[in-house]
Amino acid sequence: MRAILEYAYQEIGQKFGYVPDAPIKVVLHMKQKFSGEMGTPAWADTLFDQASGTIHIPAVQALDDLAWFSRVVRHEFVHALLHARMNTQPTVAPTWLVEGLAIQLAEDPWSDLDEMRKRRHPFIPLASLQGQWKRIPADSLPMAYVEADLATRSLTERYGIHGVRQVLNVLRAGQSLDAAMQAKLSLSYEKFHQQWAKDFKVNLRQGMS
Numbered sequence: 001m002r003a004i005l006e007y008a009y010q011e012i013g014q015k016f017g018y019v020p021d022a023p024i025k026v027v028l029h030m031k032q033k034f035s036g037e038m039g040t041p042a043w044a045d046t047l048f049d050q051a052s053g054t055i056h057i058p059a060v061q062a063l064d065d066l067a068w069f070s071r072v073v074r075h076e077f078v079h080a081l082l083h084a085r086m087n088t089q090p091t092v093a094p095t096w097l098v099e100g101l102a103i104q105l106a107e108d109p110w111s112d113l114d115e116m117r118k119r120r121h122p123f124i125p126l127a128s129l130q131g132q133w134k135r136i137p138a139d140s141l142p143m144a145y146v147e148a149d150l151a152t153r154s155l156t157e158r159y160g161i162h163g164v165r166q167v168l169n170v171l172r173a174g175q176s177l178d179a180a181m182q183a184k185l186s187l188s189y190e191k192f193h194q195q196w197a198k199d200f201k202v203n204l205r206q207g208m209s
Contacts, residue, residue: 001028001062004070008077012105017165020084024077025052028059047072048079053088055080074106085168092171096129099145100152101164123200126151126193130177147200154196159185 005026013019047056055076062069079102086092122140129136129144136144155164163185170180178189185192 001059001066001069004066004073005077008070008074012074012077012081015105016078016081016101016161018081018085020081022084024080024084025054026073027054027056028062029056030059032058032060048076048083050083050088053080053083071106075102078102078105082168086172089172093168094130094177095133096126096144096148096151097155097164097168100148100150100155103145103149104152104156123147126196150200151196154199155192158195 009019009024048054049056055073057069057072057076062072079098082093082098082101122143124136124140124144124147126147129148133141133144152164155167166184167177167180170183171177175183181187181189181192
């Protein structure tokens with residue numbers, strides 16, 4: 001477990017270009033099993049405590065399946081990394097970008113997201129995924145993660161992870177998402193949304209083929 005944690009710290013930190021100054025605390029719950037579907041990012045995201053910046057892992061399930069442990073740790077480490085980078089202000093960066101980066105940087109796709117791409121599910125406007133996702137119905141959450149994944153991929157493919165980091169730096173300074181994208185990508189949020197919507201339709205068609 002320690003080796004998996006250390007590898008995630010080194011690899012993802014290097015890939016993103018930032019490593020927190022302070023250690024990230026990980027609590028292993030030795031006698032606790034967490035309820036929920038282990039294939040969903042929505043379930044895994046309950047394991048990062050924003051208030052303390054601590055990752056909580058049910059060690060019983062980890063011992064049963066180290067591949068699952070690695071997937072969850074990598075996903076949650078990205079959350080912890082971004083939490084530290086944004087000065088522990090969870091509402092500064094849009095949720096769709098945070099979740100998309102957690103999927104992209106961890107490089108470990110979730111099986112239910114691949115399945116969701118093959119279905120015709122109601123589209124969720126990207127603006128609705130910018131704030132907290134607590135009010136999104138449970139059956140719509142997988143689609144929210146699919147859209148976050150594709151929107152973030154659209155950004156990183158066009159502008160690289162460096163461009164995304166620059167946008168986050170402007171957000172961190174207190175500017176709006178539109179101002180950050182205009183300043184660092186010479187692209188309005190509205191224009192990005194149009195480009196992304198086109199990519200979204202293409203990716204869904206490919207997933208259903």
